[in-house]
Amino acid sequence: MTGDSVLLERADGVAVLTLNRPSAKNAIDIPTTDALVAALRALRADDDVRAVVLTGAGGDFCAGGDVKGMADGGSRTVEQRRAGMARYAELARALAGLDKPLIAAVDGVAFGAGLSMALYADIVLVSTRARLAMVFHRIGLVPDVGAWYQLPRVVGLQRAKELIYSAREFGADEALRMNLALEALAPEALMPRAMELARSLANASPTAFSLSKRALASTLQSDLETMLDMEASSQAIASSSAYFREAIRRFAAKEPAQFRWPNKD
Template identity: 35%
Template sequence: MTDRDVSIPMCPAVLLDRRNGIAVLTLNRPDRANALDGEMALALDAAVDSLTGDVGLRAVLLQARGRHFCAGGDIREFVESIDDLGSRIDGSIPAVHRMIHRLATLPVPVVSALNGPVAGAGIGLALCADLVLAAESMKLRGGYSAIGLTPDAGSSWLLARRAGEARAKEIFFTNEPLSARHCLQFGIVSQVLPDAELDAGARALVTALAKGATGSFARIKVLVDGASHRTLQEHLELEHRYMGEASRSADAREGVTSFAQKRAPVFGSGFR
């Protein structure tokens, strides 16, 4: 992958910039609270799809412009199609779900930076990242049941996985907003930063991750994300296999050698 700026054509609401192995995805509908309409969902799907299989990719940052990270689905679209709401929603969900799964399973670290309120489908978009940074002003609100709908975009799975089933039900039942500090306390976000420091903090993190052992990160994601679906014996066998693969890699040789030489390691592209 060469250093370049890439923007998604036909949809200025989604920006994609790829540089030095880092992809930055930016939600760019600040006038609509970065709500997901049909066009934006398709553009996000195309953007994430373009990252899949990119051997030069080393880290991803998901961010948003304006005062909100993502308000969820675009209620204006719902109102416009109220007489055929089911068909409208059925038609839009596949692209959103495909994008969420692709983003969550990329074999590189994914960081989301939540600059403001998050609700509805925005919860899934925010929490499908490996590490979630939040500004002090961020608030999280379920929102679905308040308009007679149920969660999508993986939001119920991801929130239950981070905060527990009881807490997730409380959030989706009551629709009471949670502050960034409460989200940190409940394990929903990884770190809370002052608003003015969020962008610099997120970029510093993805830059550091992009210099890391990408093959190691990819294996760690598979191990951790699938741990609850394996028996202990199955997991131990996978750990054994992955440790064997990793120990034969150039990154392992570089990591051990640099540690012995008391210098910073220079990792390659891992095993992908």
């Protein structure tokens, strides 16, 4: 546990990070943002944690920033407001810098910064009652937590423009169609599936996963030769790992592989 507004549980190589402000639909205020950053940094440094699930308590993922808290800061200068945004920048860096599998289990609302956070997940699972929106323009704000960067890379530039400009709400089926989510599940099946995938990924090679995640994060800004060079260096590292040696031994001995991807029923 990291504090009342963010819960952290670890078991069998999987950490579950839960936003815990259900009365506010898990909107993130300053203490929650700071707690999230601290938890993500701790998880990155914890070698016993091999996969992370990010979710929200009470049937919602995250309603975004705490609008009531924003109203309380009406007398702040532009400079003070810009300095305050540094917290969201640190949250974006902490999410992007997590070199382990990150699964977002999105139930209920994922608005504004909530949707921005989900964009950093390697796998996004949504419930059939999920409601998502880049709501910022509704109240005269611009996207934050790095959404200008992440959203076009997930859904494409034109769709990102439409979602940001319109600030409209969309559901699970559309999230699947635009490749924002991998699977849509009944609410009661959401966390079991997230945990199933997380436990599977916890058995994958942490070295290979980290190298692939780093490469995929840079591929849209790189050229073929750069990626081929990264591939050669990364493969040399991965093939030197104890995980690879054990995988080869199991293959030769016709033993079950350490890593298997669970099919969806």
